[in-house]
Amino acid sequence: MSSRVAEFMEQLIAKNPGEKEFHQAVQEVAESLMPIIDKNPAMRKAKILERIVEPERVILFRVPWMDDKGEVQVNRGFRIEMNSAIGPYKGGLRLHPSVNLGILKFLAFEQVFKNSLTTLPMGGGKGGSDFDPKGKSDNEVMRFCQSFMSELFRHIGADTDVPAGDIGVGGREIGFMFGQYKKLRNEFVGVLTGKGLAWGGSLIRPEATGYGAVYFAAEMLTTRNDSLKGKTCLVSGTGNVTQYTIEKILDLGGKPITCSDSNGYILDEAGIDREKLAYIMELKNVQRGRISEYANKYKSAVYTPVDPKATCNPLWNNKAQCAFPSATQNEINAQDADNLVKNGVFVVSEGANMPSTPDAVNIFIDHKILYGPGKAANAGGVSTSGLEMSQNSLRLSWTREEVDQRLHGIMKAIHKQCVEHGKSGNYINYVNGANIAGFLKVANAMMDQGLV
Secondary structure, X not given: OOHHHHHHHHHHHHHOOOOHHHHHHHHHHHHHHHHHHHOOHHHHHOOHHHHHOOOOEXXXXXXXXXXXXXXXXXXXXXXXXXXXXXXXXXXXXXXXXXXXXXXXXXXXXXXXXXXXXXXXXXXXXXXXXXXXXXXXXXXXXXXXXXXXXXXXXXXXXXXXXXXXXXXXXXHHHHHHHHHHHHHHHOOOOOOOOOOXXXXXXXXXXXXXXXXXXXXXXXXXXXXOOOOOOOOEEEEOOOOHHHHHHHHHHHHOOOEEOEEEEOOEEEEEOOOOOHHHHHHHHHHHHHOOOOOHHHHHHOOXXXXXXXXXXXXXXXXXXXXXXXXXXXXXXXXXXXXXXXXXXXXXXXXXXXOOOOOXXXXXXXXXXXXXXXXXXXHHHOOHHHHHHHHHHHHHHHOOOOOHHHHHHHHHHHHHHHHHHHXXXXXXXXXXXXXXXXXXXXXXXXXXXXXXXXXX
């Protein structure tokens, strides 16, 4: 770490104590950007980096709701409106017990650069609550969502802040929130994305993050005159991103062999084909079951439960060529990265946000593998949210083929920007490329708009 970055990080940590995920995200970006800032005296004088790490607005509120037993429960609600230099704040809402200020600031900060890379006019934001939808009835989820939106509605709008889904927030939750917003504001506008198709949603939106991560991997492979055809792929998670990552891998001729949930993972060396994927979707989306049940149904699969004492994740210790971490932040540590490289993986495309620790990222770059960081590789989700906003503004619905074509085009454009700003000799450092390309667009807009 350079002395300039170290000094900058010391000040940031002092102002934001205990927010380790936020510190991690900022340090990675600062290391890429400090050389750019130092070559641009105007940006340095305007303290663009110091301003870009400070949220424009942080909203924190209580969310009281009543469970099915008639007992009052209280959760915390958050919205981080990080940067609006190039458009209204845009970013998901996460419902998970781990949600806190530091995690949401990290996600909002990453979202600024990700949204900039999409080529669409969207600023960055993130929000959510420490509410856990697991094990809750539909009525309990509805009551929570209505209470949550009863405060959030004051701070969002189609031209101000447009939230979407994230972990714990799918079509059911977006529906409940949208209904409450519509009732309170007495207007039908595209204030949330991820809506149902019958009331303003976009085709391909559920698939977009997973599809985009695979499109990005395919683009990285083209730089080495290669493709996904015949490649064995490790995928983590079993949620939306994972399901459609597996689907698109199959479309492009790859062979997915793993997926996981919080209890453990399955390895199916015969490959997860379309029939097995349909079972996973039914198991997770409808039955809300555990992935261990997959191994009971398909004898070609082996289930390995989570070992709380383990220092690494055994999912990443299997022979393959491609890896798609699609579960959560920091799921790949240095030991996992070593295992991936040792087992022949040379493509990592991140479907989750910041799933690799800094040490893991350094290992990927040191071994010169094709490593697509989340802010580039998983930008397909927010890109299609942006396309949903466009359709809402036009009062039109595009066909599935048209949205998919636009998504594919956006992922190619993101890849092109990363190559342009990340190429160093014969290697493309996608981390530097994504950080620099995303930053320059936002920084130039901030310079144009003055000290605000």
